[in-house]
Amino acid sequence: MEIPPYVNINQSPDLPGPTLTVEDVTDAKQRAMWGTTRAYLQNHILGVSEGHSAILRLVGVGYRASVEDTATTVPEEYPGQKYVNLKVGFSHPVELGIPKGVTASTPQPTRLLLEGPEKEVVMQFAAKIRMWRKPEPYKGKGIFVNGETIRLKNKKIK
CATH class of the missing domain: 3.90.930.12 (Ribosomal protein L6)
Structure with a gap:
């Protein structure tokens, strides 16, 4: 899956899972892709662990x-x-x-x-x-x- 360049995935060990951020929170397209990317990532994680x-x-x-x-x-x-x-x-x-x-x-x-x-x-x-x-x-x-x-x-x- 291709992730847009303005979406950043942060995997810090002190957090329970990966967190996503975008560069400009006010841009509507970036906010929309923020949620879409989070949903795709969640589906991939669930697919590997449970199917x-x-x-x-x-x-x-x-x-x-x-x-x-x-x-x-x-x-x-x-x-x-x-x-x-x-x-x-x-x-x-x-x-x-x-x-x-x-x-x-x-x-x-x-x-x-x-x-x-x-x-x-x-x-x-x-x-x-x-x-x-x-x-x-x-x-x-x-x-x-x-x-x-x-x-x-x-x-x-x-």
Whole structure:
């Protein structure tokens, strides 16, 4: 991650963790990047110590996911890559290559657990999977990420 030159990280041993400062506190852009850099640093520290995870629920008749070693439609990006195979109502299964550093598992056929040290990569891959079937408000079907819920709409009556 690239840190802007006006953000300084101070790691003194008497403080519990790193502290961030900016050169000009009155500049709005520097203040905005101050908080953004702090959030990124916090996510990196949490990722190394605990790891980040995303739980995807597949809601719909016949919707299921599996993790496989080989794929027929997607080329291999790195050696030993695994693939998520989604069956979400299309005439073909959807195969997605799991990014490097992310591990996927299926505790149930309708649940997919993604884990990794980088929050940005884990959540971006979860969003990529979710794009195949966004939750829809009439039947409540779709792929939900991390306890996401939607309000169901009523049918239109003439």
